[in-house]
């Protein structure tokens with residue numbers, strides 16, 4: 001039994017909706033950001049990273065979002081255009097809003113943090129009236145990133161986009177992507193995450209993100225199977241719980257459990273693991289692979305990205321991921 005079936009014959013494989021921002025990753029790494037003097041600029045935003053990842057893997061991708069009317073907004077649009085991502089529904093703000101900045105601090109390969117500047121950001125000003133339903137109708141899947149639910153009118157734009165998807169048979173992939181700095185309270189997060197999760201075909205999150213969503217639920221043991229089983233009562237066909245270096249586990253509506261190990265990596269920074277994992281998984285599923293093989297492909301893509309300085313720029317091609325898996329299999333790549 002196939003747990004999630006995509007509608008064929010659509011122009012786009014994936015349309016992503018949500019945050020388009022700028023990553024400024026410290027160049028002087030393995031030290032606190034107070035001692036960092038220079039940064040490298042990349043396109044950022046979890047849904048943007050996933051869209052770039054899926055596009056790099058050879059799939060037709062589009063984006064729904066809002067950018068600032070400034071150099072950073074034009075840089076983002078130009079980058080997406082260069083990647084071949086459809087940007088007709090990337091709207092330019094006219095209110096003077098700015099581009100969200102994500103300063104990445106790399107104290108050590110396992111101690112990374114993000115300093116977010118998100119006041120008056122353009123991405124959260126996407127309004128429901130600006131969402132192009134035809135784009136969603138012409139896509140196999142809509143990728144929703146949880147942070148886009150953190151404030152209005154982006155919140156309502158996403159809820160409408162999800163309804164468009166349900167109406168047109170476009171599968172909804174919900175990457176929880178919880179970033180506390182934008183939300184007013186955990187209760188608010190839980191309320192909106194549950195609203196979207198109830199309409200999602202695939203739900204991906206870390207154990208901690210699911211805990212946040214289950215804040216008022218009976219799952220004291222943080223049991224992954226209990227987490228997953230709730231969503232099969234709604235629209236979900238697959239629920240994936242990620243556990244960092246320990247790998248990931250997925251449950252499908254047919255009752256099966258699927259596990260994937262992580263791949264060795266010479267880690268520079270852990271950020272980007274979830275986005276590249278999601279991109280690889282979506283590509284695998286759309287390729288008709290098993291859930292387990294798709295998880296493995298996503299895991300290898302994640303190891304490539306966390307071994308790199310950037311997130312978006314480092315998103316690998318399908319050949320690079322396959323080569324990485326083979327080289328790991330020959331013992332040529334070891335954890336660093």
Ligand SMILES: Nc1ncnc2c1ncn2[C@@H]1O[C@H](COP(=O)(O)OP(=O)(O)OP(=O)(O)O)[C@@H](O)[C@H]1O
Nearest residue numbers: 242243244245247248262270271272273274299302
């Ligand atoms: N240190 C690591 N070494 C190897 N693989 C890793 C490591 N950390 C994460 N991964 C891989 O990436 C996948 C997703 O990582 P994780 O569970 O950290 O999600 P996430 O928290 O959403 O990621 P991000 O840090 O980008 O937000 C894991 O299932 C694993 O396959």
Ligand SMILES: O=C(O)C[C@@H](O)[C@H](O)C(=O)CO
Nearest residue numbers: 023044045046102271272311
């Ligand atoms: O999504 C964000 O706001 C941060 C991203 O830009 C950054 O690349 C990251 O943390 C990816 O997981």
